[in-house]
Amino acid sequence: MTALPIKSIFILAWRNLWRNHRRTLIMLAAITVGAWAMIFMTALMRGMVDDMLLNGIRDLPGEVQIHHPEYRDDPSINNSLGAADEQLVSVMEQPPVTAWTQRVRVPAVISSERESRGVTLIGIDPASETDVGFDAEDVKQGRFLIDADDKGIIIGAKMAERLETRLGKRIVIMSQDPDNNIADRGFRIVGIYKAKLASLEEMYVYAGIGTVQKLLKMDGQVSEIAITGDDYRKVDAWYPRIKQAAGDDKQVLPWYEADSYLGSMLAVMDGFVLVWMVVVFLAMSFGLVNTLIMAVFERVREIGLMLALGMRPATILSQILMESFLLLLIGLLIGNTLAILTIMPLQDGIDISIVAEGMEMMGTSSMLYPALKLQDVILANAVVLILGIITSVLPAWRASRYDPIEALNKN
């Protein structure tokens, strides 16, 4: 009897596992809780960050933005761009770019008969805007803008409340033209929108880009060009092409540079997920090591007997590692299942509106949609399995090094 076939090792390990079923069950419970917590918590966090990023990118808007080099520091009408030329348009029509739009974005004052407020006036091209930024679905009363020369304006529900105005009423927009003359114009409110983040409703009002350009005497100039592709994580694949086509006199920024808070978010999240998983594993590993040490301790005589019968130390080692592996595997199976079962019913979102204003500070909406990502599930399982086996090597190795005679005589 020298080396046992893997099947026999498996059977031995399996039976040994259930010799002390209470201990095994407690350890399984610990692994299950650990695996569940890793996956569940990560799904919640991922969901939150996804929401934050998608909101943020929609709000920027666009995965890549083109501005006048000074616009971002000084968002004035004087730092405008010429509309996209043929060369740029042709690049922006290539996949994976899915949509692009041009906007005028200027600071303005909005006044009703009773109140006035500072806002950002955004001139949009309704046809292309909806694929990049503003979602036409958000217009809850009235209608969305029809075309670039629409004479109406769309304001947020909160803003309507602040201004004590409503759909169909007129408001006055005041801003500055390139010569720093105050330009003003009355607009009829044709639509009222609701945003996921209520604070945005007070920040932005939307009008046709042509109308705004005419009001501000911009002569076809725009403030920004926003471009969106198929996946915000893969923006690096195509943004250099845009940068090249746009030329050196324009600033072209991907979203993660345009908003460094959003940009840092992804990396911070990845780091956090890994740290979280390792911490949970460590908290769990103490119990795992203890369980194995005990399992070896109570079987010293038995192991001595096996060694005396001529079994190789390597077989003892692999048998104990197999026990640990089975324990981890079963725990992971239950943990994964539990995680999926608890995340599934939450797919429609978790209502966290009691802390809505707090979540808004972080940039997320009041519904939390857990995002179960395959890569996170794989990572969690890999962390538990790989680190778990590594942790088990020491007790297993010690067991395989016993002196058979001493072990046999142990009381």
Place this chain on the structure above:
Amino acid sequence: MSSIVCKDLRKTFQQGDETITGLDHVSIEIAEGGFVCLSGPSGSGKTTLLNAIGGLDTPDSGEVTIGSTRIDQLSKGELADMRLNKLGFVFQAYNLIPVLTAQENVEFVMQVRGVSAEERAKLSRSILQEVGLAGMEGRRPSQLSGGQQQRVAVARAIVSQPALILADEPTANLDTHSSAQLMDLFVKLNEHHKITFVIATHDVRVMRYAKRLIKMQDGKIVSDELQEQQPMAV
């Protein structure tokens, strides 16, 4: 006061599919101050009888009376109190609490009974001296020989000044010399303190000390005779 009366005791065990008869309608009376050996091969029922007398195990039917108390009718808690205060037990070797020293093992039972620390220390020292372990109070069981360990167990048993001591194979794992020393101690306690001894054993060396030798087989008493004590030369 501490005469033992067992009437028609019956006890069966389930082992796998088989039903084993531990006690088969056993009746016995043991007078105060007796020195009785229960002998017989393993499985003859001697330990079962001892446990029934000690209230560790309840018979399926029959009565056990110690003094004036029907102990088969006591609750678990009352039985525990009785064992703690009225009975002494000596088991097979290795039945000391391994983390406590000889003296602490003796004191432990007293502490449970609520004896003051001062009293405990005084009593445990004098008792250890009586069983011949003066100077070894601070040793842990693992630092004592088998015979010494059993004498600590005896000290622990007599500390509550019981009228009855039950011993189950007290000499198992002991060499001849240690066995003789232990039995001499039993005899001394029997004579000087009028403690009743009931000893279950299959060790012939022990049986020679008995004033009354009861032989059991298959849960029944097969012989019950009085005899002369024949201590071995130590």
Place this chain on the structure above:
Amino acid sequence: MNITLRMAWRNLWRHKRRTWITVSAMVFSNLLLVFMISLQFGMYRMMIDNTLKAFTGHTQIQRQGYNDDPKIRTSIDDIVILADDVRDSLGSKEVAARGISFAMTSSEQRSYGLQIVGVEPEYEPNVSSLPGLVKQGRYLADMDAEEIVIGSVLARNLRVKVGDELTLLGSGREGSIAAGIVIVSGIFESGSADIDRSMAQVPLGYFQSLYNMDGAGHTIVVNTDEISRVTELQSRVAGIIPANKQLEVLNWEQLQPGLKQAIQADMASAWFMYAVLIVLVAFSVLNTQLMSVLERTREFGVMMALGVKPTRLGSLVLTETFLMSSLGLSIGIILGIALTYYLTIAGFAYPGMEEMAERFNLPARMYPSLSVLSILLGPGIIFICSLVAAIYPATRLFFLQPVIAMRAV
């Protein structure tokens, strides 16, 4: 020393390695919790302090309804007189009145819509950190001067410097046109680009004449030295203000619900994580103590045969757990304090934190704040949960039959 205690202590060391591993699990979690909770407390405190100090203050007196819907007409009449009354009654200088409105603010080259705040130049420095952050020029001085202080980003965007003129254009209280010309007297740098871009302050007297406020204003900020006593302050102030003027006193949680909720949301997710750690430690203890009870079956059998009752044996097991947890608690706390104390001096940062910190008015390095609560809270819970986890192994002793137990190996 009591024999049970001695016995429990020695029992712990019958399996040195096992005990140390279980203690390590506790130490690990305790260390982590002391650090994390201290960091959280430090962070929340800074978030609150920085946010409130910049502008909001601890409490504010407002006209009812103003907080939900800040309109220029929802104002407090004779606000300066009321502010004086409050100052006298409280005997505190940390009281300042403000008026708040909007204006299109134009320099020669640029125009921006801005929030214009009218302040009492004498008292505003007592309630807000902004006046102290003026880096060029000076803060406002005269209650009626036609002056303005603005943030550094705004100054850059408007392309103005100290001494330049700005034109304000807005609407006054009764829908009148509010128009005026002010001189930039100072430029502040708060460190928050948001505040530096959007905030402008003028003297309250000038504000009232510009917006046709007729002596009215919108809010009176009342601060206290100790933020934890804010509720007390709130009720004191409520007792001072006239009852018939539809006024209310709001604390910072009501003024900045987002801040409170961000903290709550963060707390909730943090405690979910802590709970997982605590449960895992409890499982470790449960497993260890169950093993230790099961392997001593025979010993317990002997003790029961001697007349020791299960309750006593159960308390022995709990005492062992108590000692083990105390060990984990003390080592964990000592290491936790050492690590956290080091970080309260050295500070703590991780990549990407700067961007996140700015969002919540936090500095780029974080400093945990050690307090009795932050030290004891986590370890205390772990301690209790460990004891609770030992209850199951302890109750197993009640099902022990001495005769059978003694036969166990």
